[in-house]
Amino acid sequence: MSVILRVLPFAAGILGTLALGIMASGFAAYYYLQPTLPSVEEMRDIQLQIPLRIYSRDGRLISQIGEKKRIPVEYKNIPETVIHAFLAAEDDRFFEHPGFDYQGIVRAGLKLLMTGSRAQGGSTITQQLAREYFLTRDRTFIRKAKELILAIQIEHAFEKPVILSLYLNKIFLGHRSYGVAAAAEVYFGKTLDKLTIAEAATIAGLPAAPSRLNPVANPDQARDRRAYVLRRMRELDYISAEDFELAVNTPMMSRLHGPKVELKAPYAAEIARSEMVQRFGEKAYTDGYQVITTIDSRLQKAANSALRNALANYDYRHGYRGPLDQVVLEDIISEYQATTEENLKEKDELLAPGINFETDNSFALQDFLNGYPDYENISIAIVTSLNTETNGAEFYLRDTGQIELAWEQIKWKPYVNDNIVGAEPEAITDILSIGDVVYLFSTPSGYRLGQVPVAQAAFVALSPQDGATIAMSGGFDYSASSFNRASQTKRQPGSAFKPFIYSAALESGFTAATIVNDAPIVLNSFGQEEAWRPENYSKRFYGPSRLREGLVKSMNLVSIRILREIGLRHTLNHLQPFRLPKSALPRDLSLALGTGGTSPWQLGEAYTGFASGGYSVKRYLIDRIINAERETVFSATPITVCNLCEELWFDGREALNKPAPPDFARTDQDEVKAENHEDTTAGITEEITLAIETSEVPAYNTVVEMIDHAENWHPNYTETPLFWSDRNQAQRIISPQNAYIVYDMMRDVIKRGTGRRARELGRSDIGGKTGTSNNRRDAWFSGFNNELVGIAWVGFDDDSRSLGAGEGGGSTALPIWKNFMAIALEGTASAPIPQPDGIVSVRISSATGQLAPYGSSGSIFEIFRAGNEPGTNPNIYNSNEGDVFTDDDKDGSIF
Numbered sequence: 001m002s003v004i005l006r007v008l009p010f011a012a013g014i015l016g017t018l019a020l021g022i023m024a025s026g027f028a029a030y031y032y033l034q035p036t037l038p039s040v041e042e043m044r045d046i047q048l049q050i051p052l053r054i055y056s057r058d059g060r061l062i063s064q065i066g067e068k069k070r071i072p073v074e075y076k077n078i079p080e081t082v083i084h085a086f087l088a089a090e091d092d093r094f095f096e097h098p099g100f101d102y103q104g105i106v107r108a109g110l111k112l113l114m115t116g117s118r119a120q121g122g123s124t125i126t127q128q129l130a131r132e133y134f135l136t137r138d139r140t141f142i143r144k145a146k147e148l149i150l151a152i153q154i155e156h157a158f159e160k161p162v163i164l165s166l167y168l169n170k171i172f173l174g175h176r177s178y179g180v181a182a183a184a185e186v187y188f189g190k191t192l193d194k195l196t197i198a199e200a201a202t203i204a205g206l207p208a209a210p211s212r213l214n215p216v217a218n219p220d221q222a223r224d225r226r227a228y229v230l231r232r233m234r235e236l237d238y239i240s241a242e243d244f245e246l247a248v249n250t251p252m253m254s255r256l257h258g259p260k261v262e263l264k265a266p267y268a269a270e271i272a273r274s275e276m277v278q279r280f281g282e283k284a285y286t287d288g289y290q291v292i293t294t295i296d297s298r299l300q301k302a303a304n305s306a307l308r309n310a311l312a313n314y315d316y317r318h319g320y321r322g323p324l325d326q327v328v329l330e331d332i333i334s335e336y337q338a339t340t341e342e343n344l345k346e347k348d349e350l351l352a353p354g355i356n357f358e359t360d361n362s363f364a365l366q367d368f369l370n371g372y373p374d375y376e377n378i379s380i381a382i383v384t385s386l387n388t389e390t391n392g393a394e395f396y397l398r399d400t401g402q403i404e405l406a407w408e409q410i411k412w413k414p415y416v417n418d419n420i421v422g423a424e425p426e427a428i429t430d431i432l433s434i435g436d437v438v439y440l441f442s443t444p445s446g447y448r449l450g451q452v453p454v455a456q457a458a459f460v461a462l463s464p465q466d467g468a469t470i471a472m473s474g475g476f477d478y479s480a481s482s483f484n485r486a487s488q489t490k491r492q493p494g495s496a497f498k499p500f501i502y503s504a505a506l507e508s509g510f511t512a513a514t515i516v517n518d519a520p521i522v523l524n525s526f527g528q529e530e531a532w533r534p535e536n537y538s539k540r541f542y543g544p545s546r547l548r549e550g551l552v553k554s555m556n557l558v559s560i561r562i563l564r565e566i567g568l569r570h571t572l573n574h575l576q577p578f579r580l581p582k583s584a585l586p587r588d589l590s591l592a593l594g595t596g597g598t599s600p601w602q603l604g605e606a607y608t609g610f611a612s613g614g615y616s617v618k619r620y621l622i623d624r625i626i627n628a629e630r631e632t633v634f635s636a637t638p639i640t641v642c643n644l645c646e647e648l649w650f651d652g653r654e655a656l657n658k659p660a661p662p663d664f665a666r667t668d669q670d671e672v673k674a675e676n677h678e679d680t681t682a683g684i685t686e687e688i689t690l691a692i693e694t695s696e697v698p699a700y701n702t703v704v705e706m707i708d709h710a711e712n713w714h715p716n717y718t719e720t721p722l723f724w725s726d727r728n729q730a731q732r733i734i735s736p737q738n739a740y741i742v743y744d745m746m747r748d749v750i751k752r753g754t755g756r757r758a759r760e761l762g763r764s765d766i767g768g769k770t771g772t773s774n775n776r777r778d779a780w781f782s783g784f785n786n787e788l789v790g791i792a793w794v795g796f797d798d799d800s801r802s803l804g805a806g807e808g809g810g811s812t813a814l815p816i817w818k819n820f821m822a823i824a825l826e827g828t829a830s831a832p833i834p835q836p837d838g839i840v841s842v843r844i845s846s847a848t849g850q851l852a853p854y855g856s857s858g859s860i861f862e863i864f865r866a867g868n869e870p871g872t873n874p875n876i877y878n879s880n881e882g883d884v885f886t887d888d889d890k891d892g893s894i895f
Contacts, residue, residue: 050288288628490597496771498596770809
């Protein structure tokens with residue numbers, strides 16, 4: 001006892017000295033390392049790397065782009081099960097310690113003394129957060145000291161829930177997933193709130209070794225790690241005994257999932273991505289931007305479906321091209337068995353417990369077929385047997401197994417060339433052989449033999465009121481080809497270009513009743529060895545024809561004669577404000593036949609000039625951009641049509657003949673001037689101010705009422721003058737009478753012309769025009785009403801290849817437009833272009849285009865711009881005067 005008493009002061013002195021030494025060392029280390037560490041302000045400015053997300057205008061996720069998959073989630077939205085799982089796995093004393101856990105440090109120190117190894121141990125969640133944000137993963141004492149100091153500073157700067165939220169959003173959890181929400185999506189295809197206890201424990205076990213412990217790469221090790229986490233959760237009383245037993249015995253089932261894409265619009269997404277990179281550089285991928293596009297999810301789905309179905313039908317008409325590959329089944333099976341012999345047991349356990357790999361060939365076939373790409377609704381398969389009695393066949397379908405198809409699901413005429421298909425097959429052996437690798441189409445009635453179309457297509461829909469791109473599909477399948485045929489291609493529009501020529505003709509004094517001769521024409525071109533002899537698609541000539549009939553029947557010779565008469569320069573000047581690209585405007589008479597190059601998106605923008613009633617709007621795709629702080633950093637201000645606003649012409653002609661303001665905008669002074677027939681616009685330089693007594697937004701009783709009304713509310717200037725007062729008003733490019741007459745002629749194209757297949761829609765408000773380029777290399781259909789423009793194109797990427805006999809705008813492209821419009825217009829009111837003032841209807845002779853007496857045979861009604869009807873304007877062209885429309889046109893220059 002006396003010895004102890006004598007030693008005790010000595011020991012206390014040693015311990016005190018040691019404590020003082022440790023404290024001194026700690027202070028010295030702090031003052032030495034602290035200047036190299038981030039400040040509190042820098043820590044408060046922590047930024048997560050969040051991928052770029054692109055949405056439709058109604059909030060459907062189209063694409064997520066970025067190297068790191070992260071879905072930020074607030075602490076209040078993280079399920080308690082997930083929080084408990086991570087606390088159990090990583091730091092059960094998180095809410096108690098000051099940023100470091102002395103117990104863990106002691107454990108790590110003892111291990112160092114006993115083994116001499118510097119183990120990765122004793123790190124709290126706060127220390128891990130410090131390391132993830134600000135430090136390297138070097139396992140050195142210096143880094144560990146910095147980590148400790150930073151952890152203390154973080155604890156002083158943030159509250160515990162904030163720290164845990166930062167950690168759960170930041171931590172790397174394998175397969176490019178950062179944060180628990182991304183990991184839930186990647187490994188289980190779920191949102192956090194849908195995770196089971198077993199799945200939450202699996203994710204919580206990942207931070208220690210994300211690559212080694214993830215359930216996709218190593219399910220056995222992931223299962224063992226999950227069991228540890230569940231055991232800790234049970235010990236900490238986070239879960240009940242029943243929950244523990246259920247979770248620990250749950251099979252480890254996981255596979256990789258992509259982002260929960262809700263809408264397939266990859267071609268539009270790529271345009272948005274490219275624009276974001278131009279605006280923000282590489283930060284576009286990491287700074288958490290959200291792009292809200294103008295794409296409408298319902299109409300985008302309709303566009304995708306219409307395009308794919310039309311291409312599949314085209315492909316079916318032209319015959320079966322044969323299998324992708326032909327293999328010997330026995331060779332595949334024996335090769336697979338040889339290469340997997342050492343891992344046979346592992347394969348049995350991992351892929352199909354209870355199945356004997358030696359007697360089940362599905363593993364070999366599945367492994368072989370994994371080398372082929374899959375497409376939407378098209379799956380890869382291999383023929384395993386043929387039934388010559390029933391003409392049926394059995395296939396091994398990847399990820400499904402054995403299936404059997406009947407003869408009706410298989411028979412298909414063989415492809416010979418683009419113009420010819422072979423004879424109807426009589427037996428299964430005429431089409432298939434055992435070992436054929438083929439694609440099968442998934443249809444509502446089951447699978448059928450298929451193939452990936454070689455021909456391509458594009459479709460785009462725009463709003464003629466502001467140019468918003470409502471739907472866009474640039475090809476059959478983006479994964480097969482990312483080339484956007486809706487925006488990147490330059491193809492000949494053919495006769496789909498003619499409405500612009502006819503509009504120029506109307507501007508030059510032609511009328512819809514002007515007679516033009518559809519007869520052979522021979523034109524010499526400077527520099528060309530042979531004369532140009534254009535002909536009609538139908539190979540026939542119609543003789544003297546009214547202008548309306550020329551468009552309805554798509555007469556090429558009528559268009560050429562029109563252009564030659566009104567002149568190339570005048571026509572090009574007329575077309576300039578339609579925003580057509582220079583590539584679409586060749587400087588010769590072939591312009592009349594649409595021989596230039598344009599994309600469907602550009603042509604759609606030009607067609608809005610007709611659909612809007614004569615205004616120019618500009619196509620756009622991005623409505624707004626929101627940053628990670630949910631602030632709007634960009635909002636589109638599109639050029640918008642305002643039919644009741646004071647008109648602005650693209651060439652400023654409104655200043656020469658400025659109209660009076662509409663009745664609702666007239667002041668008392670205006671009324672007095674009008675009564676006295678005074679000039680109501682002389683000297684006016686200021687905008688008219690309108691008095692608004694009530695809000696322009698209706699008063700809604702409920703949110704549901706607001707949503708229901710807003711979906712179909714399209715306020716005009718009369719209803720909401722304040723809203724329109726700062727709009728980017730569209731300029732008029734053609735007169736409303738010109739636009740209406742072209743539209744009316746295009747309605748006849750659908751009623752009785754080359755677009756008559758669209759009559760199946762049962763709509764009277766739609767107009768359109770077919771287009772087929774030379775040698776059927778391009779097929780188009782362009783159509784619209786006052787609220788929607790749709791452009792469809794079909795062709796091969798090799799623009800020298802013909803679509804084949806019988807194909808053209810009306811048979812190949814129109815089905816895309818028609819099937820899209822069937823959905824787009826369903827349940828909507830008729831939306832014709834309003835007939836403007838200054839349009840008169842006159843009875844004329846269908847043969848001469850001249851005025852016809854009442855009751856005369858062969859007479860019809862035709863519409864004219866007031867003052868241009870037959871017999872009233874001496875300056876309009878008369879079919880009975882001169883020979884410009886009826887001569888042989890021989891030896892004329894095309895310039």
